[in-house]
Amino acid sequence: MAKFENKKVLILERKSHLGGYTNEVRKQGSYIWEAGIQAVGQIEENSINRLIFNFITNDSLGWTRLPDVYSRLVYPDFIFEIEKGEENFRKDLIIMFPQEEEKISAYFRDVKIAAKWFNRNRAITTAPLNKKRTQISTDSIEKIALSTLAEYLDANFINPKLKALLASNWIACGLLPSEAAFAIHAATLNHYFEGAYYPLGGSKEISETMILPVIQKGGMVLTNHSVGEIIVENGKAVGVKSNEIRIGEKIQRNYYSDIIISNIGARQTFSKLIPEFIDEQTKKEISEFTEEPVTVTLYLALHSDPREMGFGAENIWIYKTYNHEENYRLNSQLTEGRCGALMLSFPSLKLKNTQKHTAMIAVLGNLQDFRNWITRPHKNKEISKRALSGDISNTILDLVESRFSGFRKMIGFQDLSLPINLDTGEYIGGNIFGFPAIPKKFKVKWLHPETPLQNFYITGSDISGHGVVGGMLSGVVTLNSIMNVPISVFRVFRDSKQK
Numbered sequence: 020m021a022k023f024e025n026k027k028v029l030i031l032e033r034k035s036h037l038g039g040y041t042n043e044v045r046k047q048g049s050y051i052w053e054a055g056i057q058a059v060g061q062i063e064e065n066s067i068n069r070l071i072f073n074f075i076t077n078d079s080l081g082w083t084r085l086p087d088v089y090s091r092l093v094y095p096d097f098i099f100e101i102e103k104g105e106e107n108f109r110k111d112l113i114i115m116f117p118q119e120e121e122k123i124s125a126y127f128r129d130v131k132i133a134a135k136w137f138n139r140n141r142a143i144t145t146a147p148l149n150k151k152r153t154q155i156s157t158d159s160i161e162k163i164a165l166s167t168l169a170e171y172l173d174a175n176f177i178n179p180k181l182k183a184l185l186a187s188n189w190i191a192c193g194l195l196p197s198e199a200a201f202a203i204h205a206a207t208l209n210h211y212f213e214g215a216y217y218p219l220g221g222s223k224e225i226s227e228t229m230i231l232p233v234i235q236k237g238g239m240v241l242t243n244h245s246v247g248e249i250i251v252e253n254g255k256a257v258g259v260k261s262n263e264i265r266i267g268e269k270i271q272r273n274y275y276s277d278i279i280i281s282n283i284g285a286r287q288t289f290s291k292l293i294p295e296f297i298d299e300q301t302k303k304e305i306s307e308f309t310e311e312p313v314t315v316t317l318y319l320a321l322h323s324d325p326r327e328m329g330f331g332a333e334n335i336w337i338y339k340t341y342n343h344e345e346n347y348r349l350n351s352q353l354t355e356g357r358c359g360a361l362m363l364s365f366p367s368l369k370l371k372n373t374q375k376h377t378a379m380i381a382v383l384g385n386l387q388d389f390r391n392w393i394t395r396p397h398k399n400k401e402i403s404k405r406a407l408s409g410d411i412s413n414t415i416l417d418l419v420e421s422r423f424s425g426f427r428k429m430i431g432f433q434d435l436s437l438p439i440n441l442d443t444g445e446y447i448g449g450n451i452f453g454f455p456a457i458p459k460k461f462k463v464k465w466l467h468p469e470t471p472l473q474n475f476y477i478t479g480s481d482i483s484g485h486g487v488v489g490g491m492l493s494g495v496v497t498l499n500s501i502m503n504v505p506i507s508v509f510r511v512f513r514d515s516k517q518k
């Protein structure tokens with residue numbers, strides 16, 4: 020908005036830093052971790068996504084390529100490396116499971132068409148309300164896209180190890196194979212087929228470079244400002260009430276604007292900011308979506324170089340069993356000493372920070388697990404809280420150690436971050452995936468930038484898709500609803516640049 024119409028933009032962020040999950044975490048001086056970005060796909064030079072990033076950051080966001088092998092999947096008795104290039108991925112699977120060759124090839128074709136279907140669905144669903152929306156017909160592609168991942172795999176494959184391997188990205192989709200629409204699985208897998216990238220200088224560069232045009236045009240960023248209410252006058256949104264949170268006190272401040280956009284997640288927006296504008300049918304449909312999973316993150320400062328143990332800048336996914344439903348069931352009992360699946364990465368190897376090595380482990384868990392812990396009787400809650408952090412960290416490290424013996428010896432300092440305030444029960448994480456991408460999500464009529472309240476819009480993971488690219492595209496799509504700036508505008512820029 021700052022760049023297209025010279026708008027003065029005010030960004031209100033409840034945390035002490037901008038950027039949501041793209042923020043970086045610094046502890047103990049110069050140890051650095053990423054909060055939620057390990058790899059970003061589909062930003063090859065000259066791609067439309069790269070062009071949009073360049074445009075909205077005044078060409079100041081750079082990218083570095085991660086190694087060709089960007090993911091290692093670690094199962095109980097084998098490790099599978101995903102290498103850049105769809106064809107490499109396909110061939111490696113066929114070498115391992117030659118008897119299912121034909122089905123594997125068909126699977127890659129289905130992934131491609133379901134990923135395309137996903138993009139088409141999001142484009143149609145999120146197009147401006149005043150432009151005609153064509154319904155996607157119920158054809159054979161939609162049937163594949165809207166089957167669950169588990170249904171697809173069970174119908175096409177025999178070997179349970181192969182099925183588990185193909186479903187490995189359930190963590191990146193935030194949904195179990197039995198629940199995830201094949202479309203979200205396909206879109207997420209397809210996202211990395213051409214390889215993975217990482218922001219030059221670290222993930223914090225994403226928000227730091229994006230606010231440049233905002234500041235240039237006289238806009239502002241206010242951190243420690245939590246928005247709790249929308250100010251409505253004559254049926255239109257005209258401002259927000261926010262609490263500025265300073266040590267020990269909350270100061271209420273109102274801000275006024277003719278356009279207000281919420282990026283706190285559609286569920287939070289509908290239920291907390293504008294519940295009185297949401298009709299009963301929509302509320303009922305919303306209540307049918309289960310709660311999104313949350314992440315528990317363990318930050319590790321290492322006193323030796325992880326490359327000595329064979330690690331690199333790739334991301335490592337460790338699964339306790341071949342059954343992902345069981346793996347998530349275990350993750351949902353972290354507070355009871357169980358862990359079934361995790362993602363391990365080494366930010367220092369991506370940042371080329373050879374002095375201060377770091378590792379980060381993320382586990383997809385369940386808020387209810389922590390709520391249960393909070394309601395349990397504790398002799399001394401403070402002591403229990405401290406013990407809980409230590410116990411969860413140990414549980415997580417046990418799973419890593421079981422696959423990479425000696426890992427613990429590298430650890431100098433560790434810190435666990437929970438998604439919930441253990442005193443109040445309040446969720447303190449962000450909006451990772453948006454509403455869970457179950458098949459039903461692709462049919463609802465209310466997940467688009469416009470809301471029932473005039474001048475009030477939604478953006479973020481719920482609109483175009485999750486992840487850095489999904490979030491960025493959501494911004495563009497919301498802009499289109501407000502100011503009629505379609506993605507095709509950026510295509511014109513790209514084509515004129517290439518001439």
Ligand SMILES: Cc1cc2nc3c(=O)[nH]c(=O)nc-3n(C[C@H](O)[C@H](O)[C@H](O)COP(=O)(O)OP(=O)(O)OC[C@H]3O[C@@H](n4cnc5c(N)ncnc54)[C@H](O)[C@@H]3O)c2cc1C
Nearest residue numbers: 033039040055057058245246381449450451479480486487
């Ligand atoms: C551990 C982990 C690893 C990930 N890895 C990757 C990856 O490798 N690649 C990738 O592309 N994606 C990855 N993701 C997903 C990606 O980070 C998210 O999909 C993306 O950040 C979502 O963007 P968003 O803007 O919708 O939400 P968020 O990033 O959550 O931003 C929402 C912001 O709103 C703020 N907020 C909330 N409520 C209020 C309020 N009331 N008032 C003011 N501010 C408020 C929050 O503090 C937050 O800053 C990962 C996520 C996690 C958790």
